[in-house]
Amino acid sequence: MHLIPGDPFVGAKAIPPETKAAMNAKYGLDKPLFTQFILYVANIFHGDFGISLADKRPVADVIGQAFPVSLDLGIRSLIFAFVIGLLLGIVAAVHRGKAGDTIAMLVALIGVSVPSFIIGALLQYFLGLKLFEATGMCVFAIMGWDSVNAKILPALALAFGSMATISRLMRTSMLDVLGQDYIKTAKAKGLSRSQIIWRHSVRNAIMPVVTVMGPLVAAVLTGAFVVENIFTIPGLGKYFVSCVQTNDYTMISGTTMFYGAFLVFANLIVDIIYCLIDPRVKLTGGKE
Amino acid sequence: MEQILDVKNLHVSFDTYAGEVHAVRGVTLHVNAGEILAIVGESGCGKSVTAQTIMKLNPMPPARIKEGSISLCGKDIVAASEKEMQNIRGALVSMIFQDPMTCMNPTMRVGKQLTETLRKHKHLSKAECKEEAIKLLKMVQIPNAEERAMQYPHEFSGGMRQRAMIAMALSCNPKLLIADEPTTALDVTIQAQIMQLMGKIREELGTAIILITHDLGVVANLADRVSVMYAGKIVENGSSKDIFYNHKHPYTSALLRSLPTVDTDRSKALVSIPGTPPDLFAPPKGCAFASRCKYCMHICREQQPPEFTVGENHTASCWRLHPDFPGDKAEPSAAPAADTAAKKGADK
Amino acid sequence: ACGSSAGGTAASGAASGTSAASTKNLYPGTPDKDMVTVNLRAEPPELNTVQTQDVASSDILRMVMSGLTRLDKNNKPEPDMATQWEVSADKKTYTFHLRQDAKWSNGDKVTAKNFIYAWEQCMDQSNAAAYAFIVYTNIKNGRAYFDATKTPATKRTAAEKAKVAAAEKNLGCKAKDDYTIELTFENPLPYALQMMAFTAYMPLNQKAYESIGADKYAKDATKIVTNGAYKLTEWTHDDHIIVTKNPDFWDAKNNQINKVKYVMIKDANSNINSFKAGQVDCINVNGDQLDALKTQGQPIESYVSGANWYFQYNTKKKGLDNAKIRKALGEAIDVNSLVKNVLRDNSVAADGLVPTNISGANGKNYANGREKLVGFNAADAKKLFEEGLKEAGLTKDTFKLSLITDDTSGAQKQAAFYQEQWKSVLGINVELKPMAFKSRLSAMNNHNFDMVFAGWSPDYNDAMTYLDMWTTGNGNNNGQYSSKEYDSLITKATKEADEAKRQDYLRQAEKLVCSTDCAIYPLYFETVPYVVSSKLTGMTRSGFQEFDFTDGAKIVG
Amino acid sequence: MAKKQTAPQPAAALKYDLSGHIDEQAFELVGTDSTNMEAIARPSISFGKDAFNRLRRSPTAVVCMIILILLILGAIFLPVFSAFSVSQQNVAFANQHPMSIDTVTHNLHIFGTDALGRDIWVRTWAGARVSLTVAFAVALIDCAVGVVYGGISGYFGGAVDNVMMRIVEIISGIPYLIIVMLLMIVMDRGLGSIIIAYSITGWTGMARLVRGQVISLNEQEFLIAAKAMGAKPNRIIGKHLVPNILSVIIVNVTLDIPNIIFTEAFLSMLGLGIAPPNSSWGILANDGIAVFQQYPFELVVPALFICVTMLSFNLLGDQLRDAFDPKLRR
Amino acid sequence: MAKEKLIELDHISKHFQISKKETLVAVNDITMDIYKGETLGVVGESGCGKSTLGRVVMGIYHPTKGTIKYRGKPVDLKRTKDRFAYSEKAQIIFQDPYASLDPRMTVGTIISEGMEIHNMYDAQKRQERVYELLETVGLNREHANRFPHEFSGGQRQRIGIARALAIEPEFIVCDEPISALDVSIQSQIINLLKDLQKKLGLTYMFIAHDLNIVKYISDRIAVMYLGNLLELADSDEIYAHTLHPYSQALLAAVPIPDPDKEAQKKTQILRGEVPSPINPKPGCPFASRCPYADDVCRSKSPKLQEIRPNHFVACHKVQPE
Numbered sequence A: 001m002h003l004i005p006g007d008p009f010v011g012a013k014a015i016p017p018e019t020k021a022a023m024n025a026k027y028g029l030d031k032p033l034f035t036q037f038i039l040y041v042a043n044i045f046h047g048d049f050g051i052s053l054a055d056k057r058p059v060a061d062v063i064g065q066a067f068p069v070s071l072d073l074g075i076r077s078l079i080f081a082f083v084i085g086l087l088l089g090i091v092a093a094v095h096r097g098k099a100g101d102t103i104a105m106l107v108a109l110i111g112v113s114v115p116s117f118i119i120g121a122l123l124q125y126f127l128g129l130k131l132f133e134a135t136g137m138c139v140f141a142i143m144g145w146d147s148v149n150a151k152i153l154p155a156l157a158l159a160f161g162s163m164a165t166i167s168r169l170m171r172t173s174m175l176d177v178l179g180q181d182y183i184k185t186a187k188a189k190g191l192s193r194s195q196i197i198w199r200h201s202v203r204n205a206i207m208p209v210v211t212v213m214g215p216l217v218a219a220v221l222t223g224a225f226v227v228e229n230i231f232t233i234p235g236l237g238k239y240f241v242s243c244v245q246t247n248d249y250t251m252i253s254g255t256t257m258f259y260g261a262f263l264v265f266a267n268l269i270v271d272i273i274y275c276l277i278d279p280r281v282k283l284t285g286g287k288e
Numbered sequence B: 001m002e003q004i005l006d007v008k009n010l011h012v013s014f015d016t017y018a019g020e021v022h023a024v025r026g027v028t029l030h031v032n033a034g035e036i037l038a039i040v041g042e043s044g045c046g047k048s049v050t051a052q053t054i055m056k057l058n059p060m061p062p063a064r065i066k067e068g069s070i071s072l073c074g075k076d077i078v079a080a081s082e083k084e085m086q087n088i089r090g091a092l093v094s095m096i097f098q099d100p101m102t103c104m105n106p107t108m109r110v111g112k113q114l115t116e117t118l119r120k121h122k123h124l125s126k127a128e129c130k131e132e133a134i135k136l137l138k139m140v141q142i143p144n145a146e147e148r149a150m151q152y153p154h155e156f157s158g159g160m161r162q163r164a165m166i167a168m169a170l171s172c173n174p175k176l177l178i179a180d181e182p183t184t185a186l187d188v189t190i191q192a193q194i195m196q197l198m199g200k201i202r203e204e205l206g207t208a209i210i211l212i213t214h215d216l217g218v219v220a221n222l223a224d225r226v227s228v229m230y231a232g233k234i235v236e237n238g239s240s241k242d243i244f245y246n247h248k249h250p251y252t253s254a255l256l257r258s259l260p261t262v263d264t265d266r267s268k269a270l271v272s273i274p275g276t277p278p279d280l281f282a283p284p285k286g287c288a289f290a291s292r293c294k295y296c297m298h299i300c301r302e303q304q305p306p307e308f309t310v311g312e313n314h315t316a317s318c319w320r321l322h323p324d325f326p327g328d329k330a331e332p333s334a335a336p337a338a339d340t341a342a343k344k345g346a347d348k
Numbered sequence C: 001a002c003g004s005s006a007g008g009t010a011a012s013g014a015a016s017g018t019s020a021a022s023t024k025n026l027y028p029g030t031p032d033k034d035m036v037t038v039n040l041r042a043e044p045p046e047l048n049t050v051q052t053q054d055v056a057s058s059d060i061l062r063m064v065m066s067g068l069t070r071l072d073k074n075n076k077p078e079p080d081m082a083t084q085w086e087v088s089a090d091k092k093t094y095t096f097h098l099r100q101d102a103k104w105s106n107g108d109k110v111t112a113k114n115f116i117y118a119w120e121q122c123m124d125q126s127n128a129a130a131y132a133f134i135v136y137t138n139i140k141n142g143r144a145y146f147d148a149t150k151t152p153a154t155k156r157t158a159a160e161k162a163k164v165a166a167a168e169k170n171l172g173c174k175a176k177d178d179y180t181i182e183l184t185f186e187n188p189l190p191y192a193l194q195m196m197a198f199t200a201y202m203p204l205n206q207k208a209y210e211s212i213g214a215d216k217y218a219k220d221a222t223k224i225v226t227n228g229a230y231k232l233t234e235w236t237h238d239d240h241i242i243v244t245k246n247p248d249f250w251d252a253k254n255n256q257i258n259k260v261k262y263v264m265i266k267d268a269n270s271n272i273n274s275f276k277a278g279q280v281d282c283i284n285v286n287g288d289q290l291d292a293l294k295t296q297g298q299p300i301e302s303y304v305s306g307a308n309w310y311f312q313y314n315t316k317k318k319g320l321d322n323a324k325i326r327k328a329l330g331e332a333i334d335v336n337s338l339v340k341n342v343l344r345d346n347s348v349a350a351d352g353l354v355p356t357n358i359s360g361a362n363g364k365n366y367a368n369g370r371e372k373l374v375g376f377n378a379a380d381a382k383k384l385f386e387e388g389l390k391e392a393g394l395t396k397d398t399f400k401l402s403l404i405t406d407d408t409s410g411a412q413k414q415a416a417f418y419q420e421q422w423k424s425v426l427g428i429n430v431e432l433k434p435m436a437f438k439s440r441l442s443a444m445n446n447h448n449f450d451m452v453f454a455g456w457s458p459d460y461n462d463a464m465t466y467l468d469m470w471t472t473g474n475g476n477n478n479g480q481y482s483s484k485e486y487d488s489l490i491t492k493a494t495k496e497a498d499e500a501k502r503q504d505y506l507r508q509a510e511k512l513v514c515s516t517d518c519a520i521y522p523l524y525f526e527t528v529p530y531v532v533s534s535k536l537t538g539m540t541r542s543g544f545q546e547f548d549f550t551d552g553a554k555i556v557g
Numbered sequence D: 001m002a003k004k005q006t007a008p009q010p011a012a013a014l015k016y017d018l019s020g021h022i023d024e025q026a027f028e029l030v031g032t033d034s035t036n037m038e039a040i041a042r043p044s045i046s047f048g049k050d051a052f053n054r055l056r057r058s059p060t061a062v063v064c065m066i067i068l069i070l071l072i073l074g075a076i077f078l079p080v081f082s083a084f085s086v087s088q089q090n091v092a093f094a095n096q097h098p099m100s101i102d103t104v105t106h107n108l109h110i111f112g113t114d115a116l117g118r119d120i121w122v123r124t125w126a127g128a129r130v131s132l133t134v135a136f137a138v139a140l141i142d143c144a145v146g147v148v149y150g151g152i153s154g155y156f157g158g159a160v161d162n163v164m165m166r167i168v169e170i171i172s173g174i175p176y177l178i179i180v181m182l183l184m185i186v187m188d189r190g191l192g193s194i195i196i197a198y199s200i201t202g203w204t205g206m207a208r209l210v211r212g213q214v215i216s217l218n219e220q221e222f223l224i225a226a227k228a229m230g231a232k233p234n235r236i237i238g239k240h241l242v243p244n245i246l247s248v249i250i251v252n253v254t255l256d257i258p259n260i261i262f263t264e265a266f267l268s269m270l271g272l273g274i275a276p277p278n279s280s281w282g283i284l285a286n287d288g289i290a291v292f293q294q295y296p297f298e299l300v301v302p303a304l305f306i307c308v309t310m311l312s313f314n315l316l317g318d319q320l321r322d323a324f325d326p327k328l329r330r
Numbered sequence E: 001m002a003k004e005k006l007i008e009l010d011h012i013s014k015h016f017q018i019s020k021k022e023t024l025v026a027v028n029d030i031t032m033d034i035y036k037g038e039t040l041g042v043v044g045e046s047g048c049g050k051s052t053l054g055r056v057v058m059g060i061y062h063p064t065k066g067t068i069k070y071r072g073k074p075v076d077l078k079r080t081k082d083r084f085a086y087s088e089k090a091q092i093i094f095q096d097p098y099a100s101l102d103p104r105m106t107v108g109t110i111i112s113e114g115m116e117i118h119n120m121y122d123a124q125k126r127q128e129r130v131y132e133l134l135e136t137v138g139l140n141r142e143h144a145n146r147f148p149h150e151f152s153g154g155q156r157q158r159i160g161i162a163r164a165l166a167i168e169p170e171f172i173v174c175d176e177p178i179s180a181l182d183v184s185i186q187s188q189i190i191n192l193l194k195d196l197q198k199k200l201g202l203t204y205m206f207i208a209h210d211l212n213i214v215k216y217i218s219d220r221i222a223v224m225y226l227g228n229l230l231e232l233a234d235s236d237e238i239y240a241h242t243l244h245p246y247s248q249a250l251l252a253a254v255p256i257p258d259p260d261k262e263a264q265k266k267t268q269i270l271r272g273e274v275p276s277p278i279n280p281k282p283g284c285p286f287a288s289r290c291p292y293a294d295d296v297c298r299s300k301s302p303k304l305q306e307i308r309p310n311h312f313v314a315c316h317k318v319q320p321e
Ligand SMILES: Nc1ncnc2c1ncn2[C@@H]1O[C@H](COP(=O)(O)OP(=O)(O)OP(=O)(O)O)[C@@H](O)[C@H]1O
Pocket: B014, B015, B016, B021, B022, B023, B041, B042, B043, B044, B045, B046, B047, B048, B049, B050, B062, B280
């Protein structure tokens, strides 16, 4: 970690060299690198990620406090992304080649085409400020994370990108399913179109979408930085970025490790969900 | 006899990227109550398209009924709306497909899939459906029906799945069952089970069956009547006996003789039909079989042969059956035995 | 951070021309009648007075903690925990008398020992307090104490303990009784009373500090014990802080706002949006927002922050060791155009190194009557540059220069402006190197730069805070400027008790460093424009009190 | 196109009246027609050509291609032929609306000026240069590394595959942002650094894709046939695998490029983009977002360019995927 | 006919490790010889290991156990050199005419690839040979520049045959070359294969599940079930004296394209399902469906025995008289 130029204790003011040495001693940075590393690893086994050099709080505390917020935001945005994305994908697939398809895919494409910092700023301006000025009511709060109306816009802004991914994936997989023989069977039974779509297609079409949820969770959590910054949300995303900029290396390794572990966990959850919706997959074995 | 299905001069085309595919080019056929009609023909000759058009299962577009009429139990299918078709499908006519592995929804319990038709058409409750599902599975001789109904398709073997598919198709007692190559994907020993089951069903339930297959052995085993298709047209139509013993069309005859049987002499070459069937993108203007037919005549290349009646319920489309056909001048060495009969039949 | 003395009506000094009376405030602010919300912009990283070193933390600390003195509306020290004091003739010894009714938030009495304990903690080398030097260089024999406390208290050997005890005995700070403190300084300290309001000199409740533990102290709302006008009642990290009026505070009747909520909005758009949407009552605005608000007719206020921005040259680098070249590089910049067209936030072009809001001798500000030391002069710049290059044996093509800036968009924008100015006036291409703040400081400390666009904000309200750093070998003298004359001027000023003489030494030094030798080149003094909702009046904002609600701030309407 | 009738017409085209008597001549035996019975009605067309034809017929694809070509040409030429340079300032004429005339040079600012009075038109095109260069360079590197890595991993399988895929998992397990940021801080700012930083994490997606494709192709009978004929690995990879996954690679690259443009914008947003006074779309958008409430067009211009480019690449990728889709071929 | 052994399979097994605990026994302990110039038919239900056996013989899969001898010499297919030499002698034709041709190559390239690999002829001669081969299999020379997807199934199958013939092999594994084809096309291919055999003296291992065709084309027939060889005999012998209960059921199940004969035939329908080849139980593999199975069958696996001259059967119930 010492590769990064700069020193964690450099403040705006120069600190007398004696004080700096004292600081290094206090945080164990005067020891040889190797010793520092061993100590760090040893501490991690005790659940101790060290003390954030920028915040002076234990990294574990920072993560413990900020991550639930990020998770809340992430889950909300994933729900948005999932529900809207699936609907768009279904609409597009069912109306393949027609206006519905074009519109749904255009919406999705715009979702991937506009960077989240622009979407966030626009949502805040139009749905936050302009709506407030028009109605005189605080329909969506502009900042904060303490009320329900504050949690909608950020989740939406964060959802856009993954929503686009999901809807495009859903469209492809839905088209695939709609071309399957068992859909023909269902049709031959006299089921109506909506019955065919909802009873026979959606569940099967969701499965490939579920498999990308793992990486999507990662994207959402790390991408949260921008949105957390715009909407002033006390989440982990911004620590994740700012710790690199401030050379806060206990925080860097702490968050990286935590995210790594979380992503493993998220993938595990995705696997479990996959097993729940696909009866062919057993938890122990592979696919048939 | 009561006619359940009457298809007249059916033309179906597909509009594809590369052009129009004339998949069905004037099919006329009918099915009587309780009989088994087999449709045989080479791959791509339009059997499945014909069958699916009867139920209007083809996605339209790209498929398009260009001409013709279909009457199912007196209902005009061509004019029927999608809503009306939904009420007809499964109730009046149902269908089973070639590959039982892909024809069942992998994420739905077999019992539920089995009784969806009942819920839709007979509005049975969930509990009734469960009972019904078990009954149906028992009907198609699946052991442990109670347990099996709660399982998913992947837990079934291929033969069991095809039997479950049959049960599914029969759940609403349809008048007509269309079986599109029901045994092609199965092993012979399993095929024998399915054939036996189909025979039994026809006997016990009196369901008429359209059996689509490549396998003339299966036809011989099950069919009452046979329609032979080639390149989107029916070239010969007749009772099973007519087709096997008294065929009038050179294609039928070549087809039958190209099959080796247990008794075929191994030292002799098989009778084979050279060439490949025509591409339905550009069907030939004359008889589609002309280029592969060793009896081909000038007229065959120019004009499509009309349907000639050659016996009771036996028709064939070949210019050699035309009353003006002068007979074979220089008889090819191994003329089909049927040729003499053909001349006889052509004298109306 | 801060400190203050007489003079300096900063808020009015450089404020924009708008007067609150003529324009109507368009924004009613937050709906809550009991609480005001202001944007603090960043999470305060450290509320432990021993350790704190930043503006955001001291904003909160000045609300919840009380030192011996506090700053009034005009940044003048007034009594707080000390009700009165005596000063010795040599201005080296101060005797403070504490009020006897003051209480900590845990109910303990505030005593003289609390102050001595706090200062000792700050000076204790093993605690590694960032502002230890501001205590130990001032208090008599503080340095010896600092040197004695290398090992942490818990690990000291008997010999070390004895050494520390001896050093403690010699320290210039004594609790004469529970409510009297005698404080002796190393040198005459004319700004000692402002210094007593600085966070490093605030008291500490030893019992609470030790039971919570130094590492955990003040890391949460429940882990801090305060003695100030407000109590820290809510702290969601990186989201908001709420302070609530302390009814037991001696001056409680003058504190009219019940609760203050500090939010931490960084994004510029969110900042203005949340103000307009009535989620915040006071925000700082940037030049673009200021223009738009002005057009709308919203009254704008501002204060001089005391921060000055300048070029720091690496005087050891070939070419930049030439004073003419250094001067030419500075004079080539049309700062007035920058301030007017680019910044547009009422900042003013610098005429010297020490900003206008710093107090000086005779009750007047230091900058009052100072000669103009720097400024835009294209013709002179060109001439000096040619001469300088010749002297240094360089040409425009062989002279390669780079400028390090912060990587914020504002800094990068300015850097692009300087780059273009150098190109058009001097005809040289300067490479820009944007860096993260910490990386920039590290490059500076390692003397690994040609030029840096840097800023300095005052620690206390005296010109010395801008000047002593350029002495030979000073930790902040990153350009390695070294002048015997300069060093002696600063030493003289330190020892001088007479205010006018002292100011004269300082002015000579200032001229030497930024005009004659041109080791640095001051560009502009920062002004902070802000808007306040119509709900909130009477709040104090200045370079030394970024937010203060104790002096008559009110919720109206 | 496919309707050409290849059957030769008999010399004497006869007309037959079905109702009446038919000439005996018509019943003359001609026998099998050996030229026609194996005839293929459709003209020969290679896979690539077929895909290209299909692409050409899609208006969306054509429009996208035109837009992208215009963008590339614009990026190459427009900054050179502009009245302003990228860094030229007129601070007294800052934040002007599009189509305003400069007070000093009296030239037209087509997209107006930015906060330093620089011409947004030329900065946008110069930005296009940077953004597109980064995108293409990264895509190329990703592609090269990913194909080789994924190809080796998929082809050899077993333990090699296991180890190689674990490495990929670890790399893609660490959020790419942190890797890129760490690298960006260690390295000097500039185009090269951005390209390297993003390439270091970017190739894993391609590697996985290629590996999956190779594994599924490996089971294909035509590959087994090649192996049965004694083909060596280099032949199998070069002649069979690569051509067969090429379409997937192309599609993936097309869909990857917008992501890279996106990342560049994001890094610029974090202040990690290229150094001023150079411009990139990310820098422009980031500058624009700060003032969009006051000068909306300063955001609209770069945002529009980013959107249109991303849209074009995405749509083109989708169209390419359709064009290459074997299911749609007949 | 003096029978010269071309390939000898000695206790060949092929297992696939599906997971840590599950082993799929695709081919189980098969010993048999393939004589030069003969056609050995292999029949059995889907999934019984026919293709796997064919691929093991081809050297595409390495046998888990057992050895293969070619012309009396053991070939170690793990060695690249051996395999390369062997690949010149043995070729394979696949079932799926769609998947077995590289869609990105022209027919000409597909056919000449083998010759290139084995460095046969120069470029021009190769081209001529491509035309020659195309005509041999009944296609036109113009087809050399076309792509596989433009051909019908039967045509593609013929291209596959041309490819196999290009390097002039001695031995061809035909892995269900006709199952995917139409009746009328099947006979074309069979006639073609027979012609080629006569002309070039080829040896075939002909895998199929249509017993009528196997009988027609093969000199000897091997009946497989669940990876095991159950019966091996001359073609006529096996039909005349079907000994194994499974072979009997298999033959009986084949429908005859003759309504009268079908009507008379009494089919005995097998009950029960084919067990899974994963971790197979000991005992006779057919025991679960065999109408004659007893406890011995269920516990002990039968050995292949010569019951009649050149007629081998693996069944406890069929013992030499
Ligand atoms: N969706 C479609 N789009 C275009 N052409 C189609 C479509 N479906 C079928 N066809 C064409 O219609 C013709 C008849 O097809 P059909 O499926 O009826 O053949 P089949 O006789 O059932 O063959 P098989 O025995 O292989 O099932 C074929 O040439 C086929 O290519």
